[in-house]
Amino acid sequence: FFMLSCASMKSIPLVDTNSTIVGTFTTKQVKEAIISGGKSKGWKLKDEGATSVNLVLKQGIHEVEVKVTYDKAAYKITYVDSQNMLYNPNYKNGPIIHRTYRRWVINLDGAIQKFL
Numbered sequence: 001f002f003m004l005s006c007a008s009m010k011s012i013p014l015v016d017t018n019s020t021i022v023g024t025f026t027t028k029q030v031k032e033a034i035i036s037g038g039k040s041k042g043w044k045l046k047d048e049g050a051t052s053v054n055l056v057l058k059q060g061i062h063e064v065e066v067k068v069t070y071d072k073a074a075y076k077i078t079y080v081d082s083q084n085m086l087y088n089p090n091y092k093n094g095p096i097i098h099r100t101y102r103r104w105v106i107n108l109d110g111a112i113q114k115f116l
Contacts, residue, residue, distance in 0.1 A: 011086050011096040017077040017105050021116055027051065030070045030116070037112035038068075041104075054080060057104055064101055066108070075112065077105055 021030060034053055035045055043055040052069040063083040069076050079087075079097070086098040 010098055011088065011091075012099045012102055013093070014079055014087070014095040014097045014101070016079070017109050018074065019076075019109055019113065020074050021072070023116060025072055025116060027070065027072055030072060030075065033115035034068050034070060034075065034112050037115045038108055040114075041107050041111045043108060055108070057108075059100075059104075062098075062100070064104060066105065068112075077109060 025033075031048070031053065034055075038045070038053075038055045041057075042059075043057045045053060046056045046065060047054040051071060052067055054065060054067050056063065056065045061084045064085060065080040065082065067078045067080050069078070079095075079101075082097065082101070085101055087095070088097075089095045
């Protein structure tokens with residue numbers, strides 16, 4: 001019980017991040033901004049599709065993978081997988097993850113915006 005309580009105190013609800021793009025950009029420019037923004041914060045490109053990229057961040061023993069789907073008007077950062085991040089998909093009110101995940105995603109989102 002104590003271990004579960006400690007884990008839940010360090011965990012927060014897992015939510016996707018949606019961002020609207022201000023300005024006029026091509027999908028290629030948006031993709032480049034996502035990759036460049038991620039790289040500037042230590043995220044590495046894992047995979048890319050026609051309208052999405054998967055990025056991975058490793059910090060010590062912690063690892064997170066996100067999928068960023070995009071078009072010319074917006075992008076969405078979605079959780080894919082993690083290691084040592086207290087992820088629990090079956091928590092009572094929905095999935096939870098270590099609170100540091102949220103900071104990393106906020107930083108990624110801000111870095112992408114700087115490249116747009």
